[in-house]
Amino acid sequence: MKILFLTHSFNSLAQRLFVELTRHGHEISIEFDINDAVAIQAVEMYQPTIIIAPFLKRAIPETIWRRQPCFIVHPGIIGDRGPSALDWAMMHGYQQWGVTVLQANGEMDAGDIWASELFPMQLMKKSSLYRHEVVQAAVQAVLTAVQHFQSENFKPLPLDYTRPDVLGRLHHPIRQKDRAINWWKDSTHTILKKIYAADGFPGVLDTLYRKPYYLFDACVEGTLRGNTPGEIIAKRNGAICRATIDSAIWIGQLKRKMVGKSSYKLSAELALKDHLAKVPEVPLDPFSACLGETYRDIWYERKHDVGYLHFAFYNGAMDAAQCERLRKAYLAAARSDVRVIVLMGGADFWSNGIHLNHIEHADSPADESWRNINAMNDLVCAILTTRSQLTIAALQGNAGAGGVFLSLAADYIYTRESVILNPHYKSMGNLYGSEYWTYLLPRRVGEIQAKTITQKRLPIGAPEARNLGLIDDCFALNQANFKKKIEQLAEALAINQDYSVLLENKVCQREKDEQKKPLATYRAEELSRMQLNFYGFDPSYHVARYHFVHKISHAWTPLYLARHRRIRES
Numbered sequence: 332m333k334i335l336f337l338t339h340s341f342n343s344l345a346q347r348l349f350v351e352l353t354r355h356g357h358e359i360s361i362e363f364d365i366n367d368a369v370a371i372q373a374v375e376m377y378q379p380t381i382i383i384a385p386f387l388k389r390a391i392p393e394t395i396w397r398r399q400p401c402f403i404v405h406p407g408i409i410g411d412r413g414p415s416a417l418d419w420a421m422m423h424g425y426q427q428w429g430v431t432v433l434q435a436n437g438e439m440d441a442g443d444i445w446a447s448e449l450f451p452m453q454l455m456k457k458s459s460l461y462r463h464e465v466v467q468a469a470v471q472a473v474l475t476a477v478q479h480f481q482s483e484n485f486k487p488l489p490l491d492y493t494r495p496d497v498l499g500r501l502h503h504p505i506r507q508k509d510r511a512i513n514w515w516k517d518s519t520h521t522i523l524k525k526i527y528a529a530d531g532f533p534g535v536l537d538t539l540y541r542k543p544y545y546l547f548d549a550c551v552e553g554t555l556r557g558n559t560p561g562e563i564i565a566k567r568n569g570a571i572c573r574a575t576i577d578s579a580i581w582i583g584q585l586k587r588k589m590v591g592k593s594s595y596k597l598s599a600e601l602a603l604k605d606h607l608a609k610v611p612e613v614p615l616d617p618f619s620a621c622l623g624e625t626y627r628d629i630w631y632e633r634k635h636d637v638g639y640l641h642f643a644f645y646n647g648a649m650d651a652a653q654c655e656r657l658r659k660a661y662l663a664a665a666r667s668d669v670r671v672i673v674l675m676g677g678a679d680f681w682s683n684g685i686h687l688n689h690i691e692h693a694d695s696p697a698d699e700s701w702r703n704i705n706a707m708n709d710l711v712c713a714i715l716t717t718r719s720q721l722t723i724a725a726l727q728g729n730a731g732a733g734g735v736f737l738s739l740a741a742d743y744i745y746t747r748e749s750v751i752l753n754p755h756y757k758s759m760g761n762l763y764g765s766e767y768w769t770y771l772l773p774r775r776v777g778e779i780q781a782k783t784i785t786q787k788r789l790p791i792g793a794p795e796a797r798n799l800g801l802i803d804d805c806f807a808l809n810q811a812n813f814k815k816k817i818e819q820l821a822e823a824l825a826i827n828q829d830y831s832v833l834l835e836n837k838v839c840q841r842e843k844d845e846q847k848k849p850l851a852t853y854r855a856e857e858l859s860r861m862q863l864n865f866y867g868f869d870p871s872y873h874v875a876r877y878h879f880v881h882k883i884s885h886a887w888t889p890l891y892l893a894r895h896r897r898i899r900e901s
């Protein structure tokens with residue numbers, strides 16, 4: 332079937348649906364929802380059988396839904412209507428929630444129901460819930476809806492609030508006053524729930540040093556305590572710790588509320604850098620056993636002969652300091668006597684490469700980009716040149732741009748089956764990219780595929796990545812099962828009777844490759860192109876980064892996504 336996605340952006344859900352529907356043999360074209368005229372034009376050009384709206388911020392024009400079946404993916408159970416569906420479900424503490432695929436009509440979220448799925452709710456960030464449970468349920472519901480549409484005899488269900496199984500209701504959009512924290516009354520649990528229900532958008536509006544900030548990325552502190560609720564009592568690796576009435580809570584990210592100006596998220600310490608001189612830094616060694624709940628973005632665990640290095644950076648963005656801390660932790664692990672090192676990334680993201688927000692904030696974004704990419708390269712190089720261990724990259728979450736190439740530095744790459752990879756840089760203002768990708772990508776998929784992947788700029792699903800040879804294998808949709816399987820693989824590798832041969836082969840291969848073309852040459856060649864991106868006459872990268880960080884809406888759909896426009900132009 333020809334399917335048109337009408338979507339606000341090509342976000343993680345739209346990317347996953349694109350991959351899954353393509354795998355099921357459908358042809359997908361994408362149009363960003365810019366205005367009615369452009370949407371109507373796209374439908375006329377493509378003539379799709381159905382339209383799917385994975386992520387829309389406004390209603391579909393009547394001229395479209397009257398002519399063509401339009402499936403809206405709503406992140407709520409049957410009967411739930413209105414914006415902030417997930418936010419309300421989390422604030423109410425529901426145990427179960429769902430996704431419904433309904434047909435667009437004249438009333439918002441009230442059309443006939445083609446499919447729905449349920450999932451259990453847990454106390455977690457809304458963004459994590461969206462990226463995992465919601466995306467998974469949405470994929471299932473959309474595939475069912477498409478199947479129902481193709482079967483002649485399926486009749487979609489009209490919304491009927493008299494039915495006892497229709498439990499959702501119409502709700503009003505959530506406001507900041509519904510989310511507000513009362514530091515003198517709210518327990519840590521309540522504060523956590525409020526911040527979780529607003530992460531990663533829009534955050535909970537609060538006041539710090541008499542200025543308004545949105546709070547994100549909360550986590551409970553088990554030991555530190557303060558006298559005044561709300562006061563900042565500690566800082567660690569970019570995060571701040573605030574006292575509560577019953578314990579304390581860490582805040583990792585802040586976004587300043589500006590009047591008439593957009594702003595963006597920064598690590599809390601960077602956002603408040605003029606105020607925190609007297610706040611004590613409370614370091615935590617990644618290698619120390621953590622006895623209670625606290626904030627840590629890098630930590631290490633050892634089991635038998637395997638070392639597991641976790642790095643859970645917010646949104647998978649890695650600034651120069653984070654890259655350097657991770658490299659140091661990696662080298663320390665490599666100096667130990669473990670036989671296998673597993674690079675675990677974080678639960679939400681593996682890595683999305685250099686930290687575009689922190690670069691944007693720097694006095695000289697060009698210099699900061701340079702510093703950041705070099706720190707990333709140093710990290711990749713450390714992994715790539717490891718002679719004393721076999722290494723595994725275990726991707727629990729998605730990876731993009733330099734983050735994908737970071738994973739390719741490991742000897743073995745395994746991902747969850749749901750993972751989406753974007754191994755390309757070009758969409759960021761024609762960024763050339765580094766992280767030794769010109770060595771790592773062809774080494775895995777060959778020169779021709781490497782060119783296709785980087786030029787096409789499309790998301791790649793884990794099974795497709797495995798077929799291409801980009802990764803070794805993918806398994807387990809569920810995080811706990813994935814970790815269990817990774818442990819089994821790592822343990823088996825560590826005690827493999829051919830372990831020494833495998834290690835020797837890898838070292839020999841690296842030496843051969845080095846003789847053919849030194850890593851330093853790959854790096855220098857890539858960086859000479861990056862230097863032009865950062866310091867040259869063409870400002871495309873700086874413009875694209877500004878648009879990305881400030882979340883400026885698209886003015887058109889790029890041709891690599893809008894197949895219908897490509898056909899016309901060629």
Ligand code: COA
Pocket residue numbers: 341342343344531532596646647648649683684685686687688729730731732733734753756759762879880
């Ligand atoms: N630096 C800073 N923030 C980043 C980031 C980066 N490299 N990559 C992603 N993010 C942030 C996004 O701004 C977004 O922030 P939000 O929480 O405020 O909404 C969040 O991470 C999730 O990203 P989003 O784009 O919504 O996720 P996605 O799954 O829809 O798309 C990518 C994934 C990787 C395609 C997309 O995030 C991307 O293009 N990132 C930039 C990658 C890049 O060019 N890196 C630099 C070169 S190495």
